[in-house]
Amino acid sequence: MDYAVIGTRVPRVDAREKVTGTAKYAADYSLPGMLWCKVLRSPVVHAKILNIDTSKAERLPGVKAVITAKDFGGWTWGFMATTRDEPPLAMGKVRYLHEGIAGVAAIDEEVAEAATELIKVDYEELPGVFDPEEAMKPGAPVIHDYRPNNVSVEYHWNYGDVEKAFAESYIVREDRFSTGRVTKGYLEPPASLAYYDPSGSITVWAAKQSPYFHYRHLAACFRLPLSKVRVVQPYIGGGFGGTKNDSVAGDFCAVMASKKTGKPVKFIYSQEEELMTSKRRHAMITYSKMGATKDGLLTAVQAKVIAEGGGYTAIGPLSMYLAGASIAIPYKLANFKYDGYRVFTNNPVCAAMRGHGITHTRFAHDLQMEMIAEELGIDFMEMRLRNAIDNPKPGTVYRTVNDVTLNTCGMKEALTAIKEDPIWAEREHAPKRVGSTSFGVGISGTAYVGGARQLGHQSCAAVIRLCEDGTANLLTGATDCGQGSDTVLCMIAAEELGMKLDDVVIKRVDTAYTPCDPGSYGSRVTLLAGQATQIAAAEVRKQLAEAAAKTWNAKPEEIQIRNSVVSLKSNPDKSMTLENLAKIASYSGSGAVIMGKGYSSYGLEPLDFKTGAGNGGTSYSFTAQATRLGVDLETGHTTVTDFLLAHDCGRPLNPIGAEGQNEGGAVQGLGQAIYEEFIIDQGHTRNSTFLDYKMPRSTDIPDIRIIDIITDDPNGPYGAKEASEGSHVSAPPSVMSAIHDATGIWFKEQPVTPEKIVKALKEAGKWGK
Numbered sequence: 001m002d003y004a005v006i007g008t009r010v011p012r013v014d015a016r017e018k019v020t021g022t023a024k025y026a027a028d029y030s031l032p033g034m035l036w037c038k039v040l041r042s043p044v045v046h047a048k049i050l051n052i053d054t055s056k057a058e059r060l061p062g063v064k065a066v067i068t069a070k071d072f073g074g075w076t077w078g079f080m081a082t083t084r085d086e087p088p089l090a091m092g093k094v095r096y097l098h099e100g101i102a103g104v105a106a107i108d109e110e111v112a113e114a115a116t117e118l119i120k121v122d123y124e125e126l127p128g129v130f131d132p133e134e135a136m137k138p139g140a141p142v143i144h145d146y147r148p149n150n151v152s153v154e155y156h157w158n159y160g161d162v163e164k165a166f167a168e169s170y171i172v173r174e175d176r177f178s179t180g181r182v183t184k185g186y187l188e189p190p191a192s193l194a195y196y197d198p199s200g201s202i203t204v205w206a207a208k209q210s211p212y213f214h215y216r217h218l219a220a221c222f223r224l225p226l227s228k229v230r231v232v233q234p235y236i237g238g239g240f241g242g243t244k245n246d247s248v249a250g251d252f253c254a255v256m257a258s259k260k261t262g263k264p265v266k267f268i269y270s271q272e273e274e275l276m277t278s279k280r281r282h283a284m285i286t287y288s289k290m291g292a293t294k295d296g297l298l299t300a301v302q303a304k305v306i307a308e309g310g311g312y313t314a315i316g317p318l319s320m321y322l323a324g325a326s327i328a329i330p331y332k333l334a335n336f337k338y339d340g341y342r343v344f345t346n347n348p349v350c351a352a353m354r355g356h357g358i359t360h361t362r363f364a365h366d367l368q369m370e371m372i373a374e375e376l377g378i379d380f381m382e383m384r385l386r387n388a389i390d391n392p393k394p395g396t397v398y399r400t401v402n403d404v405t406l407n408t409c410g411m412k413e414a415l416t417a418i419k420e421d422p423i424w425a426e427r428e429h430a431p432k433r434v435g436s437t438s439f440g441v442g443i444s445g446t447a448y449v450g451g452a453r454q455l456g457h458q459s460c461a462a463v464i465r466l467c468e469d470g471t472a473n474l475l476t477g478a479t480d481c482g483q484g485s486d487t488v489l490c491m492i493a494a495e496e497l498g499m500k501l502d503d504v505v506i507k508r509v510d511t512a513y514t515p516c517d518p519g520s521y522g523s524r525v526t527l528l529a530g531q532a533t534q535i536a537a538a539e540v541r542k543q544l545a546e547a548a549a550k551t552w553n554a555k556p557e558e559i560q561i562r563n564s565v566v567s568l569k570s571n572p573d574k575s576m577t578l579e580n581l582a583k584i585a586s587y588s589g590s591g592a593v594i595m596g597k598g599y600s601s602y603g604l605e606p607l608d609f610k611t612g613a614g615n616g617g618t619s620y621s622f623t624a625q626a627t628r629l630g631v632d633l634e635t636g637h638t639t640v641t642d643f644l645l646a647h648d649c650g651r652p653l654n655p656i657g658a659e660g661q662n663e664g665g666a667v668q669g670l671g672q673a674i675y676e677e678f679i680i681d682q683g684h685t686r687n688s689t690f691l692d693y694k695m696p697r698s699t700d701i702p703d704i705r706i707i708d709i710i711t712d713d714p715n716g717p718y719g720a721k722e723a724s725e726g727s728h729v730s731a732p733p734s735v736m737s738a739i740h741d742a743t744g745i746w747f748k749e750q751p752v753t754p755e756k757i758v759k760a761l762k763e764a765g766k767w768g769k
Helices: 015-020 056-059 109-116 163-169 211-221 249-261 269-277 316-328 360-374 380-387 410-422 483-495 525-552 578-587 657-674 726-743 754-763
Strands: 035-041 047-053 063-068 101-104 120-125 149-158 171-180 191-198 201-206 230-231 264-269 281-292 297-309 336-344 437-450 462-465 472-476 503-505 560-562 565-568 570-578 596-598 619-632 638-650 705-709
Touching: 035 109, 035 249, 035 269, 035 437, 047 101, 056 063, 063 109, 063 249, 063 264, 101 109, 101 249, 101 437, 149 316, 149 503, 163 297, 171 437, 191 249, 201 211, 201 249, 211 230, 211 249, 249 264, 264 472, 281 360, 297 316, 297 360, 316 336, 316 360, 316 437, 360 380, 360 437, 360 726, 380 410, 380 437, 410 619, 410 638, 410 705, 437 726, 462 483, 462 525, 472 483, 472 525, 483 525, 525 560, 525 578, 525 596, 565 578, 570 578, 619 726, 638 657, 638 726, 657 705, 657 726, 726 754
Parallel strands: 035 264, 201 230, 297 336, 472 503, 638 705
Antiparallel strands: 035 101, 047 120, 063 101, 149 336, 171 281, 191 201, 191 264, 281 297, 437 619, 462 472, 462 596, 560 565, 565 570, 619 638
């Protein structure tokens, strides 16, 4: 493809601001007369709230407002109309430790914090339940009255004939897998500055990766039309889903306090508050039953998935949908059954995180397929190649048994690239043991949805305004929360306009001026905001081509614009600068304002959560990964030395950005596999600082290589699909496969810590040997 901008290795458009420290984050904003907000949190995990006495706090000098649940009039929010169960502050009942009870606005942080300690709350403690399987049992403490069995969401899907397929299988295996509670790990905790002005309008400067979610929450909570709510998007210090795709107690308390006092109100959560109370990845248990023929061809999969949801539903319906819908890719499967349960407990709330939902079941099924291969005596790579979905021929599609539609699938090509690389091809010739360290190489083959959608409004939009000097402004409601999407959208606009990248300037999201957007989640921004940008830019280019054609007495289709130079395709010597053409188009006659607009569309059948049929997005990425590591057979310590990822992202539009995202996703997946987990004891988070919550350090990161598998998906701009979440999904099973190769032991529970390895080695009689 002969592109001028797309496919080039360019720095991020926001790099200078971030490197020089001029980028403003939510915590950097302030206004004259600003108050500070602090949240009082529950010291108990499950209790009725009998009374809240705020009188002492209100009398403390410097306190300007105290907020409780009654100020919000019983309003609640959530993902679906039937699951809107979360109030801004605990309403009549506490459902997890440190849930927000009251908010205080005062002249400074110290006074606000002191005032929270003066609020007296009378509780009637209730029995708690902290394990999802225990919570499902009859007689367990009930978290929400509207779900007496504590199951907040459940799906039951059945495709093909699972029982018949198992009966006819040569081998059937059943295993239990589990994944741990994991945090996003960003350095910027939730923060916002809010102002409820005298006209009855709200303006907030909030750390949100999906500001239009928050915009709707505030409009609904304060019973205002959307036109009176403005969310100004600062730079975002990392997102990864969950908390920054949602609203928190501080958000609502700050706005309510501003309404009460008429002053701007700011809050910043501490990192401890973030780690103790904010939404984290679901912990999931997967009971998997898998069948295969003697030749290793998969016949059926049956999965029972139990997810621990914490005290509220949040985005749980989508989490459970994704966990089940991904079962039928990336391997051919004619029969599968899925029973998914998201269960309330008295632990902190769980929600979306990078690799949302899919990472749990793909970990289980990729590993279980290797276990079957081992029993059958089939090479792990060969097992995957035999089952992998083929790349559809151009103009055709592959449909899974649950109607997931694949236009492109580079799974076999990715596996083959790994197979031919020395890390896999020469693994038998590499040292297997040095001292007490045993080395292993493992692989995985996984898939991830891109261009994700939920229910309701899903379209992205873009507006491009051409300036008279041949530069352009790009407006979109899509948020760059660190993934580099602003750069890619500018590249798309520049490519389509025939302009230099530096001449396209993208503006920060501001709901008062930028187009409405669903949000940054599910690897959707490049695909859908990119599609909108491409359409808007094409509209501008069309007007420019018409102006050039009129000037040269030619046809618009004969005009070429590239690198800010306009020429005739048939006579390249006949040319002018884009700046000159912009002036001609803008100033000729009575003048014109050159603008273009575009919005994305799916063109897909409706998504059905109840049956699991249909597409959760526009396209699907495929990743094969090899991992080389060493396990110390005395201490259990694992050192990962190499990651090799062959990733089908359709076409990387900004290769350096795609590589960085894939590397980051893989390292986050590494953390999930062997380092990270919240330690929860009866609802208490015991490792609520980064000293105790173990994440990979820079010294723990392996050498990472990326191989691009080009498939040019027709549903993505310039052939693009998602990049980064797929690498998060591929890392855990690849690491587990390598640990098995090093130790001979299968680990089915994440994370695989040194303690677990030593325990398993001792049980197997291999410790220190």
